[in-house]
Amino acid sequence: MTEERDPLVWALKSERPEPAGYLKVRCRTYVQPNGRESDWDILQGSRTVALVAFTEDDRGILVRQYRPGPGKVLAELPGGLVGPEEDVVNAALRELLEETGYQAGTAEVVMRTYLASYATHVRYAVLARDCRKVAEPTPDPEEFVEPVTLPQDEYVAHLLAGEYTDADMGLAGLVAAGLLKQAG
Numbered sequence: 001m002t003e004e005r006d007p008l009v010w011a012l013k014s015e016r017p018e019p020a021g022y023l024k025v026r027c028r029t030y031v032q033p034n035g036r037e038s039d040w041d042i043l044q045g046s047r048t049v050a051l052v053a054f055t056e057d058d059r060g061i062l063v064r065q066y067r068p069g070p071g072k073v074l075a076e077l078p079g080g081l082v083g084p085e086e087d088v089v090n091a092a093l094r095e096l097l098e099e100t101g102y103q104a105g106t107a108e109v110v111m112r113t114y115l116a117s118y119a120t121h122v123r124y125a126v127l128a129r130d131c132r133k134v135a136e137p138t139p140d141p142e143e144f145v146e147p148v149t150l151p152q153d154e155y156v157a158h159l160l161a162g163e164y165t166d167a168d169m170g171l172a173g174l175v176a177a178g179l180l181k182q183a184g
Contacts, residue, residue, distance in 0.1 A: 008073045008144050010066045043119040049092045050079035050166040052159075052173020053104065053128040060155025061131060063099045064146040067165055075148060076164045077173075080140075082124070092126040100147040101137045105130025111172035125169040127176045152179070 019025070024044040032038055053061040062075040078099045082091040089107050096102055107128040115121035139145045150158060156179050159170040174180045 006073060008064055008066050008146060010068065010144075012071075040118060043115070043121070045115070045119065045121040046084075047082035047088070047091075047122045047124065048079060049082050049088055049095060049124045049126055050077040050169035051092050051096055051104075051107075051126045051128050052110075052170060052177065053078060053096055053100075053102065053131050054152070054155075054177070055102070055131050055133075055149060056105070058152045059149040060152060060158075061096075061100055061102055062148050062150065062155070062158070062164075064148055065144060069165070074164050075158060077166050077170055078147075079126075079166065079169075088124045089126060092124070092128065096128060096131070097135065098138050098140070099143070099145050101133055101135040102131040102147075103134045104128035105132070108176075110176035111169065113168065123166075123169065125166075125172040125176075127173045129177075156180075 026042050026044055028040050028042050030038050030040065055061065061078060063078050064073055064075050066072070067074050067076070078096050079092065080095045080099070082088055088109055092107055093104055096104060107126050109124050110127045111125035113123055115123055137145055137147055156174060158164075159167070159174055164170065171180070
């Protein structure tokens with residue numbers, strides 16, 4: 001019996017210590033209030049956007065794709081890079097269409113945050129509603145994606161389980177959509 005290979009999985013060929021150029025790390029030297037110097041590695045990067053997106057019949061939209069950090073295929077929020085002069089909502093709508101073939105009826109930024117305390121990346125969460133399929137996905141050449149939709153309860157459960165890379169963006173979208181209750 002032959003095991004069928006997932007067409008989204010990448011095969012690791014090699015690993016080396018130097019970067020490929022996708023991420024830039026800089027060392028910043030700071031003088032602290034007590035006069036001591038301290039070196040910090042800072043990850044530099046572009047703005048990014050991730051969407052919590054729902055179809056017209058309230059199904060959540062995800063994109064199955066291989067993620068090299070975790071080393072496996074994950075059901076992710078659609079999203080990607082925001083161009084230097086690009087409006088965040090326009091970037092979100094473009095990424096949604098490219099990765100899934102869906103066009104949003106409405107979209108709004110619901111959160112802005114940094115990737116981490118040692119990173120310059122600014123990340124945005126966008127809530128998109130009333131999405132409808134208008135085309136086939138047209139991902140970038142290094143993206144191999146499979147759009148999927150889930151019933152709202154399964155979608156919320158998936159986002160709460162944290163098996164994707166933008167969990168903070170997912171939670172922000174669920175809160176904005178009114179699908180998570182505040183602790184009272």
